[in-house]
Amino acid sequence: AQTVTQSQPEMSVQEAETVTLSCTYDTSESDYYLFWYKQPPSRQMILVIRQEAYKQQNATENRFSVNFQKAAKSFSLKISDSQLGDAAMYFCAWMGVGTSYGKLTFGQGTILTVHP
Amino acid sequence: DTAVSQTPKYLVTQMGNDKSIKCEQNLGHDTMYWYKQDSKKFLKIMFSYNNKELIINETVPNRFSPKSPDKAHLNLHINSLELGDSAVYFCASSQGLAGLNTGELFFGEGSRLTVL
Numbered sequence: 001a002q003t004v005t006q007s008q009p010e011m012s013v014q015e016a017e018t019v020t021l022s023c024t025y026d027t028s029e030s031d032y033y034l035f036w037y038k039q040p041p042s043r044q045m046i047l048v049i050r051q052e053a054y055k056q057q058n059a060t061e062n063r064f065s066v067n068f069q070k071a072a073k074s075f076s077l078k079i080s081d082s083q084l085g086d087a088a089m090y091f092c093a094w095m096g097v098g099t100s101y102g103k104l105t106f107g108q109g110t111i112l113t114v115h116p
Numbered sequence: 117d118t119a120v121s122q123t124p125k126y127l128v129t130q131m132g133n134d135k136s137i138k139c140e141q142n143l144g145h146d147t148m149y150w151y152k153q154d155s156k157k158f159l160k161i162m163f164s165y166n167n168k169e170l171i172i173n174e175t176v177p178n179r180f181s182p183k184s185p186d187k188a189h190l191n192l193h194i195n196s197l198e199l200g201d202s203a204v205y206f207c208a209s210s211q212g213l214a215g216l217n218t219g220e221l222f223f224g225e226g227s228r229l230t231v232l
Contacts, residue, residue, distance in 0.1 A: 035220075043204065043225055102208075102210045103164060106160070
């Protein structure tokens with residue numbers, strides 16, 4: 001079974017600084033997707049960034065970027081120029097390609113606090 | 117216009133009661149899901165429907181019965197509620213069958229169920 005582990009229950013960062021959230025996963029599949037979802041206090045789950053495992057290039061979305069290390073099964077999220085609105089719980093998630101019909105396996109989440 | 121809407125947003129009820137949560141999506145997606153987020157914020161899939169057909173049933177007690185009257189709706193009915201059913205239930209939708217599903221799920225705002 002696939003597992004996703006986020007070893008940092010909480011992280012904090014100063015506004016305008018950079019923070020990295022860690023995620024490791026375990027799978028025997030070779031083709032899959034990895035995601036970071038954000039859950040602000042409003043509870044809504046919002047997709048932050050997606051990475052296809054077959055792509056070596058790390059995904060980037062504005063201030064958000066990932067460091068995807070397939071061999072190490074590591075998928076960290078870097079938030080640059082942190083803003084107060086980035087404060088939320090962040091979830092790393094895995095999904096197999098082809099048979100999973102959107103079944104996401106989530107990590108435990110990391111609460112990110114942004115200090116002004 | 118809300119893409120994935122759930123009702124009610126909050127539900128407080130007594131043990132043993134039966135309750136339903138409704139979900140509707142206006143994105144034209146063909147796949148819908150129910151996820152459960154427990155008190156520790158852990159998210160886990162419960163059900164997945166594709167074109168009104170049940171695809172995933174993750175060993176959920178049979179007190180939980182999803183129903184999809186059409187592609188745009190997926191309701192969750194829970195019989196004989198127990199204390200452990202207290203959680204936030206998220207409805208989500210996506211487009212595409214296996215192989216086409218890029219994993220981007222669009223989530224509703226969640227329905228917080230409290231069983232007393």
